[in-house]
Amino acid sequence: MENAFGQPQNVVVLGGSSDIARALVKKLCAARTHTVVLAGRNQDLLDQAAAEARDYGATTTHTVLFEATEPLDAARAVAVCFEVMGEPVDLVIEAVGLLGKQLEYEDDPTMAATMAVVNYAWPVAALAEVRRRLVAQGHGRILVLSSVAAIRVRRISYLYSGAKAGLDRLCDGLADSLEGTGVTLQIVRPGFVRSKMTTGEPEIPFTTGVNEVAENILRGLASGQRVIWSPPILRYVFFALRHLPAPLWRKVANR
Amino acid sequence: MRTRLTGWGRTAGSLAELTTPTSEDEVANALGAPAVIARGLGRSYGDAAQVSGGLVLDNRGLDAIAPIGPDGLVTLGAGVSIDDLLAVAIPQGWFVPVTPGTRRVSIGGAVAADVHGKNHHVDGSFAHHVRAMRLVTPSGVHELSPEREPALFWATFGAMGLTGVVSEVTLQLLAIESDQVLVDTDRYDDLDAVMAAMVEGDARYRYSVAWVDCMARGRRMGRSILTRGDHAGSSDLTEATRVAPRGARLAVPFSAPPGLLNPVTITAFNELWFRAAPRHRVGEAHSISSFFHPLDGLRDWNRLYGPRGFVQYQFAVPDDGAEAVVTAISRLSASRVPSFLAVLKRFGDADPAPLSFPQPGWTLALDLPVGPAALAPLLDELDELVVAARGRVYLAKDARLAPSTVRAMYPRLAEFAALADTIDPEHHLTSDLARRLRLREG
Numbered sequence: 001m002e003n004a005f006g007q008p009q010n011v012v013v014l015g016g017s018s019d020i021a022r023a024l025v026k027k028l029c030a031a032r033t034h035t036v037v038l039a040g041r042n043q044d045l046l047d048q049a050a051a052e053a054r055d056y057g058a059t060t061t062h063t064v065l066f067e068a069t070e071p072l073d074a075a076r077a078v079a080v081c082f083e084v085m086g087e088p089v090d091l092v093i094e095a096v097g098l099l100g101k102q103l104e105y106e107d108d109p110t111m112a113a114t115m116a117v118v119n120y121a122w123p124v125a126a127l128a129e130v131r132r133r134l135v136a137q138g139h140g141r142i143l144v145l146s147s148v149a150a151i152r153v154r155r156i157s158y159l160y161s162g163a164k165a166g167l168d169r170l171c172d173g174l175a176d177s178l179e180g181t182g183v184t185l186q187i188v189r190p191g192f193v194r195s196k197m198t199t200g201e202p203e204i205p206f207t208t209g210v211n212e213v214a215e216n217i218l219r220g221l222a223s224g225q226r227v228i229w230s231p232p233i234l235r236y237v238f239f240a241l242r243h244l245p246a247p248l249w250r251k252v253a254n255r
Numbered sequence: 256m257r258t259r260l261t262g263w264g265r266t267a268g269s270l271a272e273l274t275t276p277t278s279e280d281e282v283a284n285a286l287g288a289p290a291v292i293a294r295g296l297g298r299s300y301g302d303a304a305q306v307s308g309g310l311v312l313d314n315r316g317l318d319a320i321a322p323i324g325p326d327g328l329v330t331l332g333a334g335v336s337i338d339d340l341l342a343v344a345i346p347q348g349w350f351v352p353v354t355p356g357t358r359r360v361s362i363g364g365a366v367a368a369d370v371h372g373k374n375h376h377v378d379g380s381f382a383h384h385v386r387a388m389r390l391v392t393p394s395g396v397h398e399l400s401p402e403r404e405p406a407l408f409w410a411t412f413g414a415m416g417l418t419g420v421v422s423e424v425t426l427q428l429l430a431i432e433s434d435q436v437l438v439d440t441d442r443y444d445d446l447d448a449v450m451a452a453m454v455e456g457d458a459r460y461r462y463s464v465a466w467v468d469c470m471a472r473g474r475r476m477g478r479s480i481l482t483r484g485d486h487a488g489s490s491d492l493t494e495a496t497r498v499a500p501r502g503a504r505l506a507v508p509f510s511a512p513p514g515l516l517n518p519v520t521i522t523a524f525n526e527l528w529f530r531a532a533p534r535h536r537v538g539e540a541h542s543i544s545s546f547f548h549p550l551d552g553l554r555d556w557n558r559l560y561g562p563r564g565f566v567q568y569q570f571a572v573p574d575d576g577a578e579a580v581v582t583a584i585s586r587l588s589a590s591r592v593p594s595f596l597a598v599l600k601r602f603g604d605a606d607p608a609p610l611s612f613p614q615p616g617w618t619l620a621l622d623l624p625v626g627p628a629a630l631a632p633l634l635d636e637l638d639e640l641v642v643a644a645r646g647r648v649y650l651a652k653d654a655r656l657a658p659s660t661v662r663a664m665y666p667r668l669a670e671f672a673a674l675a676d677t678i679d680p681e682h683h684l685t686s687d688l689a690r691r692l693r694l695r696e697g
Contacts, residue, residue, distance in 0.1 A: 003267060
């Protein structure tokens with residue numbers, strides 16, 4: 001069960017080897033989390049993440065394999081996660097994402113579709129199953145890793161950011177649909193984060209490390225705010241950027 | 256229909272089906288549900304009276320009050336509140352033997368939490384005054400008393416509903432001659448002084464409690480107001496009336512904006528509260544409600560804490576662990592985590608109930624708004640301090656303990672869980688609290 005400070009005991013992570021998810025799980029385990037189910041596509045990375053969770057205080061960890069290119073398999077993957085947990089799930093972290101190689105993929109319909117599937121279709125399918133199960137349970141939280149990129153899509157990452165934008169907006173409605181069910185959904189919008197996903201990408205202003213993102217998420221879990229920005233100042237930065245005229249935005253975004 | 260339920264602290268809510276049985280048969284039928292717990296007036300601060308996705312039995316349908324016997328014995332439905340009981344009892348010259356800081360608790364809830372009052376150092380906790388009770392469990396109805404099935408009788412006190420649903424309680428009332436309490440008030444400028452005064456003088460009073468200012472720092476850290484008294488006899492007053500307390504005249508109509516109670520407002524409130532108290536006053540007559548239940552005058556006061564709610568941290572430590580009280584207050588005061596209405600009290604003898612909270616020594620209760628990031632780790636530190644002092648935290652107040660800590664605080668938990676298994680082997684009886692702290696697993 002979750003406690004008064006929004007600290008969960010039983011956590012499921014979809015995309016369990018994501019660097020942000022790993023940093024967050026470590027901090028959750030250092031507080032109250034004792035059982036973690038990590039789902040992803042790379043067994044070795046999941047095992048590493050599971051060992052890390054145990055080092056930080058988890059008493060039980062499980063791993064579940066799935067392919068995010070197959071949205072019709074998402075319900076099964078979520079079902080397996082809930083079944084191996086065997087107890088009410090307090091928090092589901094949806095951290096599946098693929099940044100990809102924009103310039104290689106943008107003229108490749110297959111890869112463009114894959115980007116949409118992994119970053120949008122699979123998470124949407126998974127969230128439908130998560131929603132159904134948590135609502136039946138009577139309590140629970142969903143944390144969806146979006147991105148500030150979803151707020152204004154940059155030319156240099158539109159396949160990723162566009163899919164995230166879809167997911168981000170969908171989650172706004174999904175969160176509203178959960179009113180009165182005992183389940184809540186929170187959207188995380190980190191700025192540029194140094195992680196294995198962004199290795200080699202040029203850093204931009206307000207870049208942070210994964211630990212800082214995890215810290216901001218923890219605060220957001222405690223406060224219950226709908227959208228968790230990391231760093232928090234990006235809430236205001238992106239309010240401004242969202243309204244920039246397109247020619248100006250292109251200049252800013254391409255820097 | 257499912258209803259969202261929280262404790263009085265308004266944290267960590269969950270949805271459950273809610274039903275209001277009006278007879279033992281209806282309770283027994285309801286206990287067939289896979290996950291079920293009783294709920295009274297929802298005054299437990301945390302998640303004790305809720306069960307996510309399960310069935311919650313509102314005990315207020317069990318509301319019969321039999322006539323009070325000439326010896327002060329009364330048999331009540333578990334859903335009767337102390338408020339309801341006092342309305343009948345005070346005019347007849349009787350008072351509840353133990354009352355918590357609010358009249359708005361059900362008798363079933365008073366058993367489940369084994370509540371204590373300002374007289375614990377003299378009269379013990381609620382269990383001490385219960386002569387018999389009926390408990391509906393998944394294995395049938397048990398008639399319990401200290402002589403009849405004593406293990407289950409005692410295990411039910413402090414068990415937060417996990418042994419079954421209390422349907423009826425026979426309680427020994429206390430004879431009173433008036434509805435007034437004669438109170439001595441003293442102000443102390445620091446914690447050591449008030450603690451010394453309580454150790455020295457509490458035995459002379461039936462009721463004693465100190466309010467501690469946890470926001471004061473430096474030399475004034477722990478400055479306190481100590482109020483002690485006893486029921487006024489008819490000879491103490493020019494006219495001895497016996498009128499039941501009336502309902503709240505004021506209410507908090509909606510949840511306050513977040514942050515209304517912050518270090519600035521709480522420091523200001525505490526300053527006023529402290530200064531308003533007399534430095535030394537003897538034998539002042541107070542009404543029962545102003546002495547025992549000051550917060551009952553303001554209905555829904557928990558809404559003042561805003562949408563994120565608050566936690567109450569109450570712990571007990573033995574006399575040789577008194578240092579933990581001092582350390583807790585100094586850490587709280589140093590961290591500037593806002594807290595008001597910190598209540599310090601001495602406990603007398605414990606009862607034989609395995610999960611009952613009171614133990615001889617000290618107890619300190621702190622109301623803390625959820626919000627400051629420092630609060631969760633601070634309370635985890637205080638847990639360690641309490642465990643090291645061989646103390647414990649009160650389950651009726653808890654919304655944040657860890658399962659391992661509870662085992663250190665309640666060494667008889669395994670014994671309790673084994674007994675609960677004998678009457679409920681399939682674990683129908685559970686709650687969000689029980690799941691969080693794994694209370695049914697021993």
